[in-house]
Amino acid sequence: AIATPRAYGSLTVKARAMVLRGPRHLEVMELDVPPVRAGEALLRVEACGLCGSDIEQYEGHMAYQTPDAFPMIPGHEPVGIIEEISPEAERAWNVSAGDRIALVPHLICGRCEHCLRGQSHLCKGLLPIPRSQYGFMPLSYGHGLWGGYSEYIHLHLASLVCKVPSEVPARLAVMYQALAAGLRWAVAVPRTRLSDTVLVLGCGQRGLASVIALRAAGVRTIIVTGLAKDAFKLEHARRLGASDIIVVDRENTVDRVMEITRGRGVDVAVDVAPQSSQPFLDAVEALRTGGTIVVAGIKDPAAPAQLNLNRLLYKEITVQGVFTQTADFYRAAVDLLVRTLADVETLHTHDVPLNDVTYALELLRGSVPNSEAISISLHPGV
16 A cells, blocks of 8 residues: 655655656656655665666666566665664664665565575565565555655665765765675675686676675786776776786687686686676686686677587586675675775766766766766765
């Protein structure tokens, strides 16, 4: 049921939001802000980060974006101030009104098979909708204020939050999601060791965050790939601690890896390159026998990889797909954010008002001439 809108005197509080009505159709709307009930809270969004998933969502390419999923408020990387909070949520989350928090996007039941196995990010058991995640839930469900492209998010009682120190600006704090990805995808899932050589295929936000996470874990041999047009990002990779750079449209990735590793190959390959399947095929050949590939970049289903499966068999390669993170990685990411704030600041390239979100997505896509973008934050209050 939709709660009665909160009211002060004769005024009903409204939230301005950018609503995705269908593929490539964003529209400004004003929605009622419901009252905070037991276990709930109200978040005033200061900034919302963008990643490749926002582009996929805007284009309508996400597999679960069926017609009945629209309209929705996107935005799954919000940071903001707790405007109001119930006593129950205050105790459960250990935060108070006025605190800055980063929102864990997943709503979890805590009882399904995935949750009980420690895979709560895969939970589908809480809400009767295809995806129980902030930024991806339809406007028709509940109060509708589920996304970061909005002035406010009404926090569900099953939410999880990470307190962000007040000295960390919201525009930088939005990198908590990318850093959580780096920690899980590049370090935890492949069980990366200090002595490992790691190949990061892709130099976007997640690739660069993987470099930060790997360096923080003590890894010293980090090879990062990118295209010639990615020179700006590749230079950042080197500054962050990448030991070697491969420009894949000028060099052969596998040959260069074998040159760097003296014919041994890498221990771990992290494929964060979107659309193209070639980085995965390169990873298979560049990996040492017994190595691990982590696949995180969403691929174009119309161009599947033409893989000789015997290569996986003979080399005894482990392949692990990853999509997102559990709450513990988001919390660890906030800690890493504080420790590497100077590095994160170098990756932040744009602050964009909420109404200009379409422009922000084009920036992230690389479609705006003479503009280089890595970390972009949307600001509803601007």
